[in-house]
Amino acid sequence: MNLHHLRLFRAVAADGTLTGAARRLNLSQSALSTQIKALEASLGHDLFERRGRNLVLTEAGRIALDHADAIFRTAEDLAAVMRETGNARRALRVGALATLSRNFQMEFLRPLVGRREVEVILRSGSQAELLRELDSLALDVVLTNLAPPREAETPWLVHQIGEQPVSLIGTPRRVGTRDMQSLLREEALVLPAKDSALRSAFDALMARYAVTPHIAAEADDMAMLRLLAREDAGLAVIPPIVVRDELTSGLLAEVAQLDGIREHFLAVTRERRFPNPVLAELLSRA
Structure with a gap:
């Protein structure tokens, strides 16, 4: 098994068809099919079953996709950390619910004001948008007053940082x-x-x-x-x-x-192999 096969597998799973995935990957459909079959052979299980024109994940396919997502998320996390290594400045990427008090946001970030070695990147949006970016590691933390749903498969860590x-x-x-x-x-x-x-x-x-x-x-x-x-x-x-x-x-x-x-203020993070040390410092002060 190699990472290239896993990357192609994720693309097919996301698109649901060989034709569409091959087009996005700039591959021929036959070449993509061959690669998927090679991955299935190495794992010893069929990963897709055909339903009409679509490909649907089998039970083994769903398990493989969960692991593939975790593998590539860890790789993205590592890449982000390595980009920061050796830099004099560290970036903290903060998402804030668009309706959240600006005064509260400033109180949370105040310990970083004036620190030349830290760059704070702020963006606002809806809860759903921000959580998607947090999940993809585009954000380090989401500030909100709305607790995200706690389900078995969600990776969220919810920190109450004030009320x-x-x-x-x-x-x-x-x-x-x-x-x-x-x-x-x-x-x-x-x-x-x-x-x-x-x-x-x-x-x-x-x-x-x-x-x-x-x-x-x-x-x-x-x-x-x-x-x-x-x-x-x-x-x-x-x-x-x-x-x-x-x-x-x-x-x-x-x-x-x-x-x-009372109004509760929350910082939502996700489990990361390489957590941002600037964020860890802020959460320890909250």
Whole structure:
């Protein structure tokens, strides 16, 4: 068995046809078929079965693909480490959920600010996009407030790196001198989106208070919740860290923390043979 055969096998498994895989690999279909048969002979098992025009993995094929993926992932990991070896600077590739508080991201990365030997590469995106890049080793870590699904086959390591209280926050004019329950009954509210953990916890709190809130706006983006609060669209349900500057300046005022509601911040990594030492340092500080 050789790695070239495994690479061709992965291509056929991904495409599902010899014709399509051969086209992408710039090989003739007959040459590709010969290579796959040689791999099957060396393993002693058929890796594909034909269904119509498609090739479907056999049970042995699925096992072989899992191992092949692990082999090439380790090779990519090693290549990434070797590219960094001997360089005066190390890169840390960070993905952050697009809706995550920028203030929190800065708090996590603050220990690296000003360090000339470290280059931080940041990108934002959806959870699904970022996890795909983490899985392919294009990212070292994903910062999020959404725990990824924990299933037997997932490689994710989830580190809780912080939590923040969630408060009722608004402009001083809107807040006035009323108590929190009066404000919740009487004022328009700016809330996290319905599919968020924060919103579920807030809705449960309203049920306990027997309050039907007047919803002025909903958003799944902390930056948008911050802007809506600044524009006095209503009282916002938001972690104070998101509007720290506005609270300090007096532009916004915190009514009170909401009982039992907290925002959890997570760093998601994957198992790696050669972990990034800069990331290990950050996680040890969190």
